[in-house]
Amino acid sequence: MFPFEKQLTPGRLQIGRRGGLSSEDPGQTCKLGLRIPTHDHGVFGRLGQGRQSDRQTDSMASIADYYEGKNVLITGATGFMGKVLVEKLLRSCPGVRALYILVRPKAGQTMQERVSNMMKCKLFDRVREDDPDFHKKIVAISSELMQPGLAISPEDVEKLCSCINIVFHCAATIRFDEPLKHAVQLNVMATQQLLSLAQRMQQLEAFIHVSTAYANCNRHHIDEVIYPPPVQPKKLIDSLEWMDDSIVRDITPRLIGDRPNTYTYTKALAECVVQQESSRLNIGIIRPSIVGASWQEPFPGWIDNFNGPSGVFIAAGKGILRTMRANNDAVADLIPVDTVVNLTLAVGWYTAVHRPKSAMVYNCTTGGINPFHWGEIEHHVMSTFKRNPLEQAFRRPNANITSNYLINQYWILVSHKFPALLYDLYLRLSGQKPQMMRIFNRLHKAIGLLEYFSNQDWEWNSENMSMLLSQLTPEDKKTFNFDVRQLNWPEYIENYCIGTKKYVLNEDMSDIPAARQHLRKLRNIRYTFNTLLLVFVWRVFIARSQMARNIWSFVVNLCFKFLSYFRASSTLTA
Numbered sequence: 001m002f003p004f005e006k007q008l009t010p011g012r013l014q015i016g017r018r019g020g021l022s023s024e025d026p027g028q029t030c031k032l033g034l035r036i037p038t039h040d041h042g043v044f045g046r047l048g049q050g051r052q053s054d055r056q057t058d059s060m061a062s063i064a065d066y067y068e069g070k071n072v073l074i075t076g077a078t079g080f081m082g083k084v085l086v087e088k089l090l091r092s093c094p095g096v097r098a099l100y101i102l103v104r105p106k107a108g109q110t111m112q113e114r115v116s117n118m119m120k121c122k123l124f125d126r127v128r129e130d131d132p133d134f135h136k137k138i139v140a141i142s143s144e145l146m147q148p149g150l151a152i153s154p155e156d157v158e159k160l161c162s163c164i165n166i167v168f169h170c171a172a173t174i175r176f177d178e179p180l181k182h183a184v185q186l187n188v189m190a191t192q193q194l195l196s197l198a199q200r201m202q203q204l205e206a207f208i209h210v211s212t213a214y215a216n217c218n219r220h221h222i223d224e225v226i227y228p229p230p231v232q233p234k235k236l237i238d239s240l241e242w243m244d245d246s247i248v249r250d251i252t253p254r255l256i257g258d259r260p261n262t263y264t265y266t267k268a269l270a271e272c273v274v275q276q277e278s279s280r281l282n283i284g285i286i287r288p289s290i291v292g293a294s295w296q297e298p299f300p301g302w303i304d305n306f307n308g309p310s311g312v313f314i315a316a317g318k319g320i321l322r323t324m325r326a327n328n329d330a331v332a333d334l335i336p337v338d339t340v341v342n343l344t345l346a347v348g349w350y351t352a353v354h355r356p357k358s359a360m361v362y363n364c365t366t367g368g369i370n371p372f373h374w375g376e377i378e379h380h381v382m383s384t385f386k387r388n389p390l391e392q393a394f395r396r397p398n399a400n401i402t403s404n405y406l407i408n409q410y411w412i413l414v415s416h417k418f419p420a421l422l423y424d425l426y427l428r429l430s431g432q433k434p435q436m437m438r439i440f441n442r443l444h445k446a447i448g449l450l451e452y453f454s455n456q457d458w459e460w461n462s463e464n465m466s467m468l469l470s471q472l473t474p475e476d477k478k479t480f481n482f483d484v485r486q487l488n489w490p491e492y493i494e495n496y497c498i499g500t501k502k503y504v505l506n507e508d509m510s511d512i513p514a515a516r517q518h519l520r521k522l523r524n525i526r527y528t529f530n531t532l533l534l535v536f537v538w539r540v541f542i543a544r545s546q547m548a549r550n551i552w553s554f555v556v557n558l559c560f561k562f563l564s565y566f567r568a569s570s571t572l573t574a
């Protein structure tokens with residue numbers, strides 16, 4: 001059952017078109033408690049929109065000048081991208097008036113605790129240096145995006161409606177295995193609710209939605225347009241409302257069709273929902289590809305999660321992952337998080353200042369401009385982890401990618417399952433709980449979900465990104481750099497891997513000599529193991545089979561003759 005069903009009572013707070021809080025529903029309210037915005041807009045629905053307002057904005061102003069004095073609303077600010085966005089805004093747009101961030105309590109922490117913990121994070125070190133009081137600009141608003149009205153209090157709604165100038169919508173569930181209902185609630189319906197709220201913001205100049213380059217991954221060539229949705233979002237929402245969870249689970253594969261997961265499917269629907277509002281709001285849509293560690297800012301290699309390639313790199317660095325299905329020659333469309341954030345801020349500025357007639361889409365990708373391939377990534381990841389090993393590696397880092405299913409299965413058996421079995425046996429014998437097989441099962445599940453993206457490539461048109469770059473002043477090109485032609489991949493991948501070590505695993509760089517020593521120990525264990533295996537094979541075959549004995553004596557004879565010949569010829573030369 002959807003949470004909305006339980007909580008919405010007649011006359012409950014609705015975000016209406018006319019501004020202010022009302023218990024009547026001026027739009028079309030679906031039974032889930034969501035108002036599906038209609039296209040007929042009343043006077044108040046139009047008032048206060050950046051597109052219609054007479055506010056004059058200096059189109060030549062720099063990006064930082066534009067954000068001066070602005071109130072910015074950010075969803076998903078506690079997430080990977082959101083945090084970098086908050087940091088960059090505070091650091092490079094010091095004139096920004098306030099950042100309103102929608103945060104929910106989570107994992108036993110209150111909203112305030114979460115925000116203060118977030119601000120203590122190393123990511124904010126540079127901002128802290130520049131302005132120790134930076135936290136005063138952050139206004140946390142309690143919000144659970146899956147609740148009716150986003151669970152924002154009426155006072156907060158009023159505050160937001162009266163002061164927000166620009167919205168960045170980053171929140172989403174990015175899990176590939178998210179049940180469809182949940183993914184729809186968060187990625188589609190919450191977006192719809194936020195758009196309804198945005199329509200009531202009297203000072204709003206731009207609404208920036210963060211989508212994904214893979215929203216249309218069922219196509220090979222992807223332009224900067226919003227494609228027709230796989231289904232009308234309203235129809236799907238209406239159907240999911242009465243369907244039992246088990247029915248939804250059963251029909252999910254049919255619904256998502258040629259998309260690999262509910263994530264890409266619901267992100268495509270979200271784009272459609274956003275587009276429906278484009279006649280009323282100034283909208284920009286950013287579509288990043290695979291967002292990776294930071295390239296330059298606030299420092300190279302910052303990353304704080306296991307998503308996408310990061311988990312794969314760590315697993316390979318720890319010597320756990322030895323094989324994965326990926327195409328060596330396919331383009332690895334990674335994009336650094338700071339690049340995405342710089343583009344996002346530039347899009348916010350451009351959308352507000354230039355007010356394009358329709359929603360503009362920005363494919364934020366690297367493949368078409370500065371391509372790099374999975375085979376090259378594998379090489380640089382391995383080389384970095386050999387030089388800068390992770391602590392307590394399971395085996396020496398040596399991962400190989402292959403697009404061949406059978407070869408991959410063979411290596412899974414030999415290099416994953418067999419060592420896991422042996423290690424678990426060792427743990428059992430030493431009175432500990434076996435765990436390696438469980439780790440491998442989780443790893444196989446995770447990489448199974450990623451393989452769709454690592455075995456093929458896509459062509460994204462990124463003209464809007466190039467156009468936007470050409471609109472920036474030389475100063476902004478430096479401060480809000482998203483020119484991926486300058487990206488030096490080997491250097492970036494090295495910093496990325498070191499970033500996973502320092503910021504995800506919290507390992508100290510000064511412990512690298514000990515980690516190297518551990519790898520040497522693993523190498524010696526391997527040599528010993530291989531020797532023992534050889535002796536075992538010798539015992540089994542040589543002792544029991546005449547043919548094996550004959551082959552063995554033939555080989556020994558050959559070696560002996562070769563040695564004698566070598567000794568004789570070296571005596572003659574002397």
Ligand SMILES: CCCCCCCCCCCCCCCCCC(=O)SCCNC(=O)CCNC(=O)[C@H](O)C(C)(C)COP(=O)(O)OP(=O)(O)OC[C@H]1O[C@@H](n2cnc3c(N)ncnc32)[C@H](O)[C@@H]1OP(=O)(O)O
Pocket residue numbers: 174175176177212213214289290291306307308309311312313314315316324326374377378381382399401442445446447449450451453454
């Ligand atoms: C040498 C290598 C060469 C490599 C070349 C090939 C590389 C290919 C890479 C391809 C990447 C393609 C990505 C495509 C992205 C599309 C872009 C986007 O739009 S969307 C953006 C992309 N979206 C995504 O990437 C989402 C993908 N992820 C998922 O969907 C899910 O996490 C899951 C299904 C994989 C696992 O679900 P589940 O089993 O329920 O596990 P939980 O999640 O609940 O985590 C439990 C705990 O485990 C922790 N942990 C997690 N992973 C790892 C790890 N690898 N290790 C260790 N630990 C890990 C985790 O932190 C957590 O800790 P804690 O908080 O409890 O302390």
Ligand SMILES: NC(=O)C1=CN([C@@H]2O[C@H](COP(=O)(O)OP(=O)(O)OC[C@H]3O[C@@H](n4cnc5c(N)ncnc54)[C@H](OP(=O)(O)O)[C@@H]3O)[C@@H](O)[C@H]2O)C=CC1
Pocket residue numbers: 075076077078079080081082102103104106143144145146169170171172173174186210211212213267287288289290291292307308
């Ligand atoms: N990472 C990537 O590779 C890519 C990401 N994107 C897009 O970028 C955006 C940000 O992604 P990323 O930062 O990586 O994702 P994260 O998972 O790191 O962050 C998600 C954010 O959404 C918030 N959120 C999730 N559910 C709720 C909820 N019910 N109520 C309130 N807030 C909620 C999370 O808050 P909380 O901390 O409370 O959970 C968190 O702040 C997403 O829209 C994603 O689709 C696009 C392409 C690639």
